[in-house]
Each structure stands twice: as C-alpha cells, then as structure tokens.
Amino acid sequence: MARIIVVTSGKGGVxxxxxxxxxxxxxxxxxxxxxxxxxxxxxxxxDLIMGCERRVVYDFVNVINGEASLNQALxxxxxxxxxxILPASQTRDKDALTQEGVGKVLEDLAxxxxxxxxDSPAGIEKGAHLAMYFADDAFVVTNPEVSxxxxxxxxxxxxxxxxxxxxxxxxxxxxxxxxxxxxxxRVKLGDMLSVDDVQDILSLHLLxxxxxxxxVLTASNSGVPVILDEKSDAGQAYADIVxxxxxxxxxxxxxxxxxxxxxxxxxxx
Amino acid sequence: xxxxxxxxPHSTSVLEFKSSTFSVPxxxxxNNDLDAxxxxxxxxxxxxxxxFKNSPIVFDVQELNAQKIDIDIAALANVIxxxxxxxxxxxxxxxxxxxxxxxxxxxxxxxHNNLSSDAPxxxxxxxxxxxxxxxxxxxxxxxxxxxIYAKGDLIIxxxxxxxxEIMAEGNIHIYNTLRGRALAGVQGNPDARIFxxxxxxxxxxxxxxxxxxxDIKDSTRNKPVQIYLEEHTLFIQDIxxx
Ligand SMILES: Nc1ncnc2c1ncn2[C@@H]1O[C@H](COP(=O)(O)OP(=O)(O)OP(=O)(O)O)[C@@H](O)[C@H]1O
Ligand SMILES: [Mg+2]
Numbered sequence: 001m002a003r004i005i006v007v008t009s010g011k012g013g014v015x016x017x018x019x020x021x022x023x024x025x026x027x028x029x030x031x032x033x034x035x036x037x038x039x040x041x042x043x044x045x046x047d048l049i050m051g052c053e054r055r056v057v058y059d060f061v062n063v064i065n066g067e068a069s070l071n072q073a074l075x076x077x078x079x080x081x082x083x084x085i086l087p088a089s090q091t092r093d094k095d096a097l098t099q100e101g102v103g104k105v106l107e108d109l110a111x112x113x114x115x116x117x118x119d120s121p122a123g124i125e126k127g128a129h130l131a132m133y134f135a136d137d138a139f140v141v142t143n144p145e146v147s148x149x150x151x152x153x154x155x156x157x158x159x160x161x162x163x164x165x166x167x168x169x170x171x172x173x174x175x176x177x178x179x180x181x182x183x184x185x186r187v188k189l190g191d192m193l194s195v196d197d198v199q200d201i202l203s204l205h206l207l208x209x210x211x212x213x214x215x216v217l218t219a220s221n222s223g224v225p226v227i228l229d230e231k232s233d234a235g236q237a238y239a240d241i242v243x244x245x246x247x248x249x250x251x252x253x254x255x256x257x258x259x260x261x262x263x264x265x266x267x268x269x
Numbered sequence: 270x271x272x273x274x275x276x277x278p279h280s281t282s283v284l285e286f287k288s289s290t291f292s293v294p295x296x297x298x299x300n301n302d303l304d305a306x307x308x309x310x311x312x313x314x315x316x317x318x319x320x321f322k323n324s325p326i327v328f329d330v331q332e333l334n335a336q337k338i339d340i341d342i343a344a345l346a347n348v349i350x351x352x353x354x355x356x357x358x359x360x361x362x363x364x365x366x367x368x369x370x371x372x373x374x375x376x377x378x379x380x381h382n383n384l385s386s387d388a389p390x391x392x393x394x395x396x397x398x399x400x401x402x403x404x405x406x407x408x409x410x411x412x413x414x415x416x417i418y419a420k421g422d423l424i425i426x427x428x429x430x431x432x433x434e435i436m437a438e439g440n441i442h443i444y445n446t447l448r449g450r451a452l453a454g455v456q457g458n459p460d461a462r463i464f465x466x467x468x469x470x471x472x473x474x475x476x477x478x479x480x481x482x483x484d485i486k487d488s489t490r491n492k493p494v495q496i497y498l499e500e501h502t503l504f505i506q507d508i509x510x511x
Contacts, residue, residue: 150413150431150432153412153413153430153431153432154412154413154414154432156410156412157411157412157413157414157415157430157433158414160409160412161415172409201430201431201448203410203427203428
C-alpha cells in the first residue's frame with residue numbers, strides 16, 4: 001500500500017519544493033518506487049528543481065481531465081529509475097484540480113508506487129487543500145521565524161480537521177516538523193527562533209533541521225535535487241530526514257554553530 | 270471558473286446535503302419586559318462586542334411559559350436584531366409563539382437541550398445552580414484558526430495555539446500552554462473559571478469580562494494560574510499560591 005506524503009507549510013517560499021524534490025529522491029535512492037507530484041498548478045517549479053522541465057509533455061491536469069494517461073504524463077527521473085515526476089500545468093489555474101480527479105490519480109498511483117510525495121502550493125486555499133486532503137503523512141516545512149511558524153500552526157489545524165482522514169474519523173495524519181533555512185549564528189544573535197522555540201510553539205515531532213545553505217541554490221540551478229550533493233550540509237540534512245522517516249535513529253545535526261576545522265574533522269554531532 | 274469541454278466526464282453535482290453540528294448561543298429568558306431585556310443585552314454585548322457581532326442566536330422561552338408569562342416574539346426578534354444578533358431559532362415556545370416565529374422565518378426547535386441532563390445518575394459537577402452538561406475532553410492541540418465551543422466544561426490536555434479560540438459555558442481547564450483566546454462562562458455564568466498550566470493568552474474572558482494580553486501582568490505570565498471573576502473583575506492567581 002502506498003504512503004502519501006504531503007509537503008506543506010501555509011507560508012510561501014519556505015522550501016517545500018526543495019524538500020519535495022530531495023525527499024522523493026532520497027526515498028527512491030533507498031529503493032522505494034516513488035512519485036512526486038507538483039500541486040502548484042500555474043506556478044510549476046518542481047520540474048525545474050528536478051531538471052526535467054524540457055521533457056514535460058503532459059501534466060497533472062491533463063491526467064485529471066482524461067486527456068492523457070498517467071503513464072504518458074509521468075516522467076522518469078534521469079538519476080534514479082525508481083523516481084517519477086508528475087509535473088503541474090503552467091497554463092491552467094488551481095480550479096482545474098478537483099477533489100474527485102486528484103483522488104482518482106492518487107488511487108491509480110498507489111497501485112504502482114510505494115511513496116507518493118505531494119508538493120503543496122503556498123496558502124490554505126484549494127490547491128493546498130487538495131495537496132493535503134488525501135495524505136497519510138505531512139511534512140510541515142517551517143522557517144525559524146514567527147510568521148512561518150504561525151502559518152504552519154494554521155496548516156496543522158487544517159490537517160487535523162479538514163483532511164480525508166479527519167473527515168472519515170480515521171487515524172489522524174502523522175505530522176512531522178522540518179525546520180528549514182536554519183542559521184545557528186542568526187539564532188544566536190536573536191534574529192531567528194531557535195529549534196526549541198519552534199518546537200515549544202508547535203509541539204510537533206522534529207524530523208530534521210535543514211541549514212540555510214548555498215548548496216540549495218546551486219542544486220536548483222543545475223536541476224539536481226540537493227540530496228544528491230552528498231558533501232553539502234543541506235544534502236546530508238535531507239538524507240538524515242529520509243533515514244529517520246524510514247525508522248532509522250540518527251542524532252540531529254546542524255543545530256549548533258558551525259565548528260572550526262577541528263570540529264569538522266571530529267564532530268559527528 | 271472556466272469551463273472546459275473535456276471536463277464533462279468529470280462534471281460533478283452542484284449540491285449535496287450534509288449533516289453538521291453547530292454551537293449556537295442560546296438566550297434563555299426569564300422575564301418578558303422588553304426594555305429590561307434590551308438593557309441587559311446591551312450590557313452583556315458591550316463586554317465582548319466581537320464575540321456577539323453577527324452571531325446567530327436561539328431564544329429559549331421555556332421558562333417564561335412555565336411561569337405562564339407570554340412574550341411578543343416579533344418584538345423580541347426586533348430587539349435582538351437591533352444588536353446585530355441574528356435569531357435563527359426559538360425553543361420552548363407555545364403553539365402561538367411557534368406560529369409567530371415561523372411567520373418571521375425563524376425555525377422552531379424542540380426542547381431536549383442536552384441528552385445527559387435528564388440522565389438520573391449524572392456525575393455531579395459542582396454545586397452550581399446553572400445547568401452544566403458533562404465535560405468535553407480534547408487531547409489534540411488546538412491550532413491557530415480553530416474554534417472550539419463546549420456546552421459544559423472544557424478540558425484540554427494539549428496546547429492552545431495563538432490564533433485559536435476556545436469557549437465554554439462552564440469552566441475551562443488546560444493542562445498545557447494557553448496562547449490563544451479562552452472564554453469561559455460564555456452564557457453569562459460568573460462562577461466559571463479558567464485554569465491553565467502556562468498562561469500566555471491573547472485574551473481571557475469569564476462571562477464577558479475580559480483581559481487582553483497587554484493587560485496580563487508579567488507576574489502571572491508563563492505561570493500555572495486560575496482565573497476567576499469577583500464583582501466583575503477578573504483575577505489571575507498563581508495556582509501554587511492558593
Ligand atoms: N535550506 C536552504 N538554504 C538556502 N536557500 C533555500 C533553502 N531552502 C530553500 N531555499 C531557497 O528558498 C527559495 C524557495 O524555496 P522553494 O521553492 O523550495 O520554496 P517553496 O516553499 O516551494 O515556495 P512556494 O511557496 O513558492 O512554492 C528558493 O530560492 C530556494 O533556493
Ligand atoms: Mg513550491
């Protein structure tokens with residue numbers, strides 16, 4: 001049975017698409033057949049981050065409308081043959097998505113895939129609602145600042161009341177916190193909330209901290225999910241996150257200020 | 270919405286009936302003096318204007334009828350509307366009152382307010398005279414944007430986030446941090462209390478007497494407290510000093 005993961009936040013620009021690409025790749029690299037879906041209809045982005053924008057023929061909306069089959073629309077990733085991308089349409093708006101249509105696509109994907117990662121658009125409107133509605137797990141991406149935390153809290157409220165699982169009184173969606181763009185030196189200066197502050201406000205299970213990192217921009221410019229840059233801090237953070245999600249225990253990293261050369265050589269933590 | 274010719278196989282029906290439960294304040298009347306009602310209503314609303322703004326309301330005239338006091342439903346509806354409240358029902362009325370309500374397009378509800386109240390061995394709450402139905406227990410966090418209304422006491426085991434609103438006709442107990450708004454005794458019970466483990470509220474209110482975050486002294490902030498009403502003044506007290 002497939003597990004549906006929504007990557008969501010409420011607030012825009014916090015790193016949902018970066019995260020969706022990274023964890024989908026991470027899961028696929030571990031041998032799980034994974035599909036990643038761009039729900040950001042009209043502002044598609046995921047295909048760029050995944051480096052497959054020039055291979056898009058059909059999109060999510062075409063499949064919903066019966067204009068293309070899933071097999072025609074799914075793009076196989078060029079780095080990992082266990083990973084497929086379902087791109088969003090750039091020419092439609094979010095009204096093109098219907099609950100019935102999304103449900104049908106997810107149901108069909110579930111027959112063939114182990115993980116389905118849904119990259120949510122920002123906001124709490126229709127697109128974001130449909131991205132989370134069918135989810136089993138939610139990765140709530142939050143930046144260490146008050147407005148992002150508040151929006152995540154709002155989204156958590158919707159996950160627990162407006163999702164399919166909530167409406168049908170099933171076991172609730174499993175919610176995980178991914179604290180992204182974390183900069184320990186700025187936390188120290190008091191410009192940013194600390195991990196503890198955020199956890200205190202959200203009381204949510206922390207799946208991982210992703211540091212603010214230049215490697216993210218480099219990766220997205222070259223169309224390669226940052227998790228494949230194994231030397232980068234952000235890449236390692238995402239690898240940890242995937243491993244923890246799959247049940248491995250790994251100590252948290254990237255919470256404290258960067259250590260000097262000595263610390264880098266010897267400090268695992 | 271744009272229509273799309275290829276869309277037709279997926280065209281869905283445009284309506285659906287669903288059953289939902291709503292919490293609506295009930296105005297229980299014990300006198301038919303419209304001037305007195307108007308005055309007291311005004312006072313109550315002034316205490317929490319936001320709470321009552323455009324609020325639906327059901328009026329309960331059962332007690333009046335028990336005392337054989339008649340009331341002019343149309344005139345009453347007018348008084349209530351004057352304050353921006355929206356009457357959406359009447360209960361406990363006699364045949365004549367039900368008829369005049371229906372003439373005003375106000376639905377008539379039957380009177381079985383809470384199932385538990387006529388159960389013979391209901392757990393005794395307190396010695397309060399106000400009817401209090403059994404408590405509502407919530408174990409999940411109440412997140413920003415969520416609203417909870419309990420007819421009796423409200424017990425919350427998890428946090429109440431900033432931007433969330435919890436209301437109870439009885440007491441509120443929060444065994445965690447209160448960051449949102451908590452309103453106890455919302456039907457006017459001045460004996461209702463709020464208890465919480467860590468006070469960081471945006472607003473606290475008992476029977477319409479409220480304090481906003483700015484009014485909460487640092488000495489009680491981030492502390493386990495109880496909040497109660499004495500002569501229309503809210504007191505916040507560290508539970509450990511009780
Ligand atoms: N860990 C990071 N370090 C540095 N920059 C980052 C990091 N994560 C994301 N970014 C940058 O932040 C910007 C927004 O990221 P991304 O597109 O993933 O966010 P999003 O939540 O999907 O945005 P939207 O709400 O618009 O869909 C991008 O420019 C990305 O490169
Ligand atoms: Mg995005």
